[in-house]
Amino acid sequence: MTAVDPQLLFSLTFPVAAPFWALMILAPRWSVTRRVVGSPLIVVPPLLGYAALVLPDLAGFLAxxxxxxxxxxxxxxxxxxxxxxxxxxxxxxDLFVGRWIHLDARERGIHPLVTAPVLVLTILLAPLGLLAHLVLRTLLPSRREVAQPA
Structure with a gap:
């Protein structure tokens, strides 16, 4: 039996991740976004909730x-x-994948207005958001490819 209230952790999980999504979608070029989202540690808050739920019954989850x-x-x-x-x-x-999509899109020079709907899709249905980004990065030339002479 878990030592924490699963309803409480369920209720807190998305709100602790939402500010990072908001930065990537609403302020993708802001220096604060660059600094905060640049760290993979943004996924730690929901991971702590996961750990609090799983570790008390680790044997049951492992089974x-x-x-x-x-x-x-x-x-x-x-x-x-x-x-x-x-x-x-x-x-x-989903946040880890969204972070990668955000960083990859910035590096490739994909406009934030193109990336924002992909990030929203990633929040809702992450595998489809990832697929959409992979298609976009295949179809759109990266900034590096555009900058290099033929």
Whole structure:
């Protein structure tokens, strides 16, 4: 049994990540955004929530993921602790992917108005946001390619 309230951690997980998303979407060129989002440590707040949920029942989580079966994972995720841990996992990894998309887009010179909807899609459905960015980075020439003579 977990020592923390899964409802509380579930409720806090996205709000602790939201300021980083706001910086990337609303102020992508601001020096503060560059400094804050430049650190991979922005994912630590949701990771701490994940750890607080998983570590008290580490044996149960390891049993479900070390030899995954759909039924076992469904049972785990069907509990308040499992669902809250899954949510924290999504939020942390979505933020990590969003951070990479933001940094990659800046490096490639992709306009923030093109990247912003991709980041929103990443917040909502991260694999589709990542796919959208990978398509964009394939279709749009990077700043490095444009700067180099043919």
């Amino acid at each position: 479900a993921v070390s030899s995954p079966q759909l039924a076992g994972v469904a049972v785990l995720l069907g509990t308040p602790v499992g669902a809250a841990a899954g949510w924290a996992h999504f939020i942390a990894f």
